[in-house]
Amino acid sequence: MEKKYKMKPVAMKPVSTPTHPTIRDVARKAGVSPGTVSRVLNNSPLVTPLTRSKVLEIVKELDYHPNLMAHRLSIGKTLRIGAIVPFFHRPAEIERLRGVVSALSVTTYDLVIHNVETPDQRDIYFTQIPHRERVDGVIVISLPPKEEDIARLSSAGIPIIFIDVHQPWIQPFDRVTSNDFSGGRLATRYLISLGHEKIGFIGDLPDESFLFTSSHDRYLGYRKALDEAGISLNDTFIAHEKHDRYAAHKIAERMLTMEDRPTAIFAASDTQAMGVIAAARTAGLFVPDNLSIVGYDDIEIAEYLGLTTVRQPLFDSGRIGVELLLERINNPDREPVEYTLQNEFMIRTTTSSPKHLPQ
Amino acid sequence: MEKKYKMKPVAMKPVSTPTHPTIRDVARKAGVSPGTVSRVLNNSPLVTPLTRSKVLEIVKELDYHPNLMAHRLSIGKTLRIGAIVPFFHRPAEIERLRGVVSALSVTTYDLVIHNVETPDQRDIYFTQIPHRERVDGVIVISLPPKEEDIARLSSAGIPIIFIDVHQPWIQPFDRVTSNDFSGGRLATRYLISLGHEKIGFIGDLPDESFLFTSSHDRYLGYRKALDEAGISLNDTFIAHEKHDRYAAHKIAERMLTMEDRPTAIFAASDTQAMGVIAAARTAGLFVPDNLSIVGYDDIEIAEYLGLTTVRQPLFDSGRIGVELLLERINNPDREPVEYTLQNEFMIRTTTSSPKHLPQ
């Protein structure tokens, strides 16, 4: 009755579904109780060295591995961190993610990545992810929630850290930021200090769907610096285009072939600065003698290109974001903090004083 | 006895640890059994439309979300896919990962990423990850296991797919590949067809630690094409350097300033081709008139640079990898398959017939 297949004991693929040893198997074989096995596995001090070593021996012998899901259900934590990140192939986001991955890799937390490329996806993730039944905390990178999402997010009661998000309504949350306005001002001031007065700006289109603010803030910094230097704004030197090398290239080319062209261009990102560099070449302009170029971000390729740029600590933003998040997980009642990272200005070879060519 | 704190029922921060509604709460409030709630949640056809809607109503009212860990423990699956990927900031790996993320985003599986930057990490992940208690399947990207790992990997009995791994000892596993040898041959043949005979090659250093083969296979393809065309190998036209723009730049510069320099260079990756482009500029050579350049991969920036290159379907490799993996998860006994993706040759503007300059 009990052994229908007694005659063919090896019949049903015994290998392909090898039922894994559980904590009970270990316990039985070690001659202890499951509780004790659990204790040694969790480094409880309440076990005799002898039993501990005995248990560990059996663990090795059976090649036992604890069941993750059972563990997590039992302790009431998911040990998962969700990351919501837009355009996760972009160099700057990748660099932030690397910081996150790196910091998380030395913990027991898993990272669950959600890539956002459309506003729809953004909305989905912002409503679905932040539930304690799914993750213990979430890291939002460069992606502002809508103001109307805030209530839900905070009532979800789950720790959230915003990296590179500046909307005022996220103040109830932890955040790590850097100052785009001052970065933009810094870059522009440097060009001014070099003697430039005709300074162009190329940044992103005003963004309705994602509410990104970086490019605009850098633009405001640019205006501020000009204003402080008493240089009046020239609209033909200012362009807002898609965040994209091509678009930057095209518009820079137009700008550089004007009668009265800028002698320097501040691009709101290194990606766009690359477009400007190429445009200079197309226009027959030497960098930096005929045109100075400053970028923003200091993505990996910037150094290779010799691009002068405003370096924001991308990797660190991810790393520190994780740290703050884990702190909050352990101490949910702490006041929200904002951790501001300092930019660094990287002077390389795409900038110089304007050389006056023989007319 | 049972209610020690009867007099102070609201005392201990009731908000910061809001105990979430469980399936029982829903059941009770809806006047049904937990089983029934579970059924509607899992779209079982065995529920009356009436009770279903009733239950769903309560679900919404209570803002109930099922506990992931409990669900997964109960069904005996982790619903997790592990990805082991080296140098996950590199454009080609990112593109593969994007394919993976994209394919997984429409499933219930989570992706757990493990970034490998050292042989140690590789070893750790190859021994720890592949356990059914942790993930339901694993995707290995561009990272060959050592031969000695194979036994453990297959005896772990967990579905694994290798993307871009060519070692013969992984044949027991599913894999998606593209043919680097034929890609290298293709690129070189094209240059030959253009009339080039002095064709340089710049590829990676022979790699001891990770056993990467792509660069070497492309090199073999290069040699094959030359051989087929009856062109004899010139050692001074061949360089193996770190996988890196700088290194490629430097070595290309040396190559291009030789007395007898190549008229074309095939770089084993677009990244290295970028170094060659820059070196040409440094050396005062116009591309393509004075120097033709072919890359490999077709990473995003290649199109922008107008780089002629061998396109391998990176995104698709990830996407298809996921598909094959999920198929195997559902059908563990299927024969191992190899899915070979076709390369595509992208002719752009860095290649032309060699122009004979006036000596």
Next chain:
DNA sequence: ATGAAAGCGCTAACAG
């Protein structure tokens, strides 16, 4: 220091 037993929240027979 260790064992026994209850329970984490869900699913899946099994009855009815």
Next chain:
DNA sequence: CTGTTAGCGCTTTCAT
């Protein structure tokens, strides 16, 4: 169709 009842594998009091 729905309710009841065992688990899934681990942790954690509570006794001893």
